[in-house]
Amino acid sequence: MTMLKIRNLVSLLLAAGVLSACSLAPTYERPAAPIAGAFPAEPVPVATATGISADSGWREFFQDQRLQALIEGALANNRDLRTAALRIEEARAQYNIVAADLLPNFNAALAGSRGRTAAAVSPLGASAVTTSYQVGLNLAAFELDFFGRVRSLNEAALSQFLATEEARxxxxxxxxxxxxxxxxxxxxxxxxxxxxxxxLNARETAYKLAQQRFEVGASSALDLRQNEVLVQTARAAFATLTRQRAQSVNALTLLVGRPLGELPPAQTLSAQNIVAELPAGLPSDLLVRRPDIRASEQRLMASNANIGAARAAFFPRISLTAGIGSASSELGDLFEAGTRTWSFVPQLALPIFDAGRNRANLSLAEVRNNLAVNDYERTIQVAFREVADALVARGAIDEQIDAQRRVLEAQADRLKLSELRYQNGVASSLDVLDAQRELFSAQQSLIQARLLRLTNAVDLYRSLGGGLSETAAR
Structure with a gap:
């Protein structure tokens, strides 16, 4: 008899699960991307393009072994990345909590009680002491999800979990x-x-020579002061760059998450081979590979599922509570014949008056869904602009580097000519000093232009959703 009742209860729960397959959530449709069908064209020949995709590994893109070691350290120790990973664990736990409501929860219970009844209220006119023991298997209030409320909440929690994973x-x-x-x-x-x-070393040497010339009357005080200005200018530049380099090392240490320690030898900027070419007019649908866009869409799907849960709140909520077991006044007689007990308590709750709470919850869910749509479209627009800006800047930066290189060559020739003219008495020392100053500025500007070209390539790689994989030939 007991096994028959258990089978009937299980069959009832399975039937309830089949009947609860419907959902009141709107059918999800991905919003149209509010961007152009292709990125702006850039002056890079398609025939020479090698291409980058989201599947390109960061080792393949960043071939400097020192940089690879730094990236490895950051992926293992960076606190922001650890926080993102813990957020995934948090979202997974929340999803598991919600998903547990889809299945019935059974509890085994053992209880005992002992009490005395006063003679004044006893039907026998005498006090009595009663004892009872119960053991059984109970089904807590299990909601028959006819209108998809629990299922919609589960889908929303799953989408939030996937969004958190994409965020990482x-x-x-x-x-x-x-x-x-x-x-x-x-x-x-x-x-x-x-x-x-x-x-600075060269200018200090030149200043000493100018000081000697001044002391013997071969040059004026103006020449001496001009040389001193160049020395102090180079000294100030060296101090500024020393500070900036130390601060950049501190920033790099923070990103890596630990002291830098021993690293492979560094490469110069000109030796960095991370400038890969892309074909012009790259299709904008590649943006769907970006994790931030996928995360935004998962949040949109979660808000869409929450509408279904809010709609289901207008309909009756049916739940089941059941139990089967044994009861006896003696602990040793719990499993004897005639001690079997069972209970079956279906419950239906029909919302009649809630002062507009359910309607307000539905309006809130719809507004949040509209916000999620807007956030999804905004994320796509920002991603499109990042890629477009990087593509548009490529040609201009190449022109800038070429022009800056020519400026450097011209300034170097100018300095040589100025020194020859000064030695022959045709030009003044001011021409030489000005040529030295301009050459130093041109050298610094060329380094900055090379850095700009490399960071532009990094920005393009990031904006196309690369950097996840570590695949590359070692």
Missing amino acids: RSVQISLVAEVAKAYLAERAFAEQQELAQRT
Whole structure:
């Protein structure tokens, strides 16, 4: 008899699960992307393009072994990435909590009670002491989800979990890009610092010669002061670059999450091979590979499911409570014949008057869904602009580097000619000093232009959703 009742109860619960398959959530449709069908064209020949995709590994893109070691350290120790990973665990636990409501929860219970009844209220006119023991299997209030309320809440929790997972991927991509940019900035400051050191040494030597010439009357005090100005200018530049380089190392240490320690030798900016070409008019649908866009869409799907839960609140809520077991006044007789007990308590709750609470909850869910749609469209627009800006800047930066290189060559020739004219008495020392100053400025500007070109490539790689994989030939 007991097994028959258990089978009947299980069959009833399975039937309830089949009947609860309907949902009142709106059919989800991905909003149309509010952007152009292709990125702006850029002056890069398609025939020479190698291409980048979201499947490109960061090792494949960043081939500097020192930079690879820094990225490895950041992925293992960065606190922001750890926080994002813990957020995933939090969202997974919340999803499991909600998902548990889809299945019935059974509890085994053992209870005992002992009490005395006063003679004044006893039907026998005498006091009595009663004892009872109960053991059984109970089904807590299990909601028969006819209108999909629990299922919609479960779908919303799942989408929130997936959104959190995509957010972690987005943090990882951003972290790889930020480590690369911080490393490149440190390398640029290092090259500029070395240049400033060489310039300072050369100008100090020139100043000593000018001082000797002044002491013997071969030059004026004006020439001496001009040389001193150049020395102090180079000294100030060296001090500034020393500070900036130290701060960039501190920023890199924060990103990596631990002291930098021993690392492979560093490469110069000109040796960094991270400038990959892309074909013009890259289709904008590649943006769906970006984790931040996928996370935004998952949040949109969650808000869509919440509408279904809010709609289901207008309909009756049916729940079941049941139990089967044994009861006896003696503990040793719990499983004897005639002690079997069972209970079956269906309950229906029909909302009649709630002062507009359910309608307000539905309006709230719909407004939040509209906000999620707007956030999804905004995320796509921002992503499109990031890629478009990086593509548009590529040609201009190449022109800037070429022009700056020509400026450097012209300034170097100018200095040579000025020194020859000064030695022959045709030009004054002011021409030489001005040529030295302009050459130093041109050298610094070329380093900055090379850094800009490399950071533009990093920005493009990040904006296309790269950086997740570690695949590359080692």
